[in-house]
Amino acid sequence: MLDQMRTRVLEHKPREIEAAGLPEAGVLIPVTCVHDEPEIILTLRSRRLSTHSGEVSFPGGRRDPGDVDLRYTALRETHEEIGLPPDAVDVVGPMDSLVSRFGIKVTPYVGIVPDVFDLKPNPSEIEEVFRVPVRYFLGDPREMTHRIDYQGRSWYVPSYRFEGFKIWGLTALMLTELMNVAFDARIPLHTPYESDHEQE
Numbered sequence: 001m002l003d004q005m006r007t008r009v010l011e012h013k014p015r016e017i018e019a020a021g022l023p024e025a026g027v028l029i030p031v032t033c034v035h036d037e038p039e040i041i042l043t044l045r046s047r048r049l050s051t052h053s054g055e056v057s058f059p060g061g062r063r064d065p066g067d068v069d070l071r072y073t074a075l076r077e078t079h080e081e082i083g084l085p086p087d088a089v090d091v092v093g094p095m096d097s098l099v100s101r102f103g104i105k106v107t108p109y110v111g112i113v114p115d116v117f118d119l120k121p122n123p124s125e126i127e128e129v130f131r132v133p134v135r136y137f138l139g140d141p142r143e144m145t146h147r148i149d150y151q152g153r154s155w156y157v158p159s160y161r162f163e164g165f166k167i168w169g170l171t172a173l174m175l176t177e178l179m180n181v182a183f184d185a186r187i188p189l190h191t192p193y194e195s196d197h198e199q200e
Contacts, residue, residue, distance in 0.1 A: 023062060071091060
């Protein structure tokens, strides 16, 4: 399944967005495999942080002036946040860039990570590191749907709850796009989700 993911991500042409002058950030979507079962690595951010405190996110952060590119930013920040060495990540390629609600252009990079590292969260930034099987997202067991009006169109972004962790917002949007591109999940993002429990 990871070979299929690699091929589809490599073939994907990321959407370019007009965001001149906005600060930039790079995040890593770490994918690992346990007993032939691909999993996504996610973090729970510290509640002491000034932005996105207590939220589920991918490791990553803002680009520093010395960063050669956003790929480097994503790997550097991942190392700082969860102790994953950059040379342990097989970066497959970028996904679509997005603009956060704080006006930051965020570019996610898909990376394959061997399942041999003891990930250690930096307590000043990260409370917990956890994993979610890809098959969980492929089933689209959303708790609700959030409508986001963005770049002249409406996005209907799923919100998930996995073992007490709420996965929503930009992180859920990145995850859903990965599922659609890499695993052919066909989760609708531009039409309202038909559900008796839908909330906007």
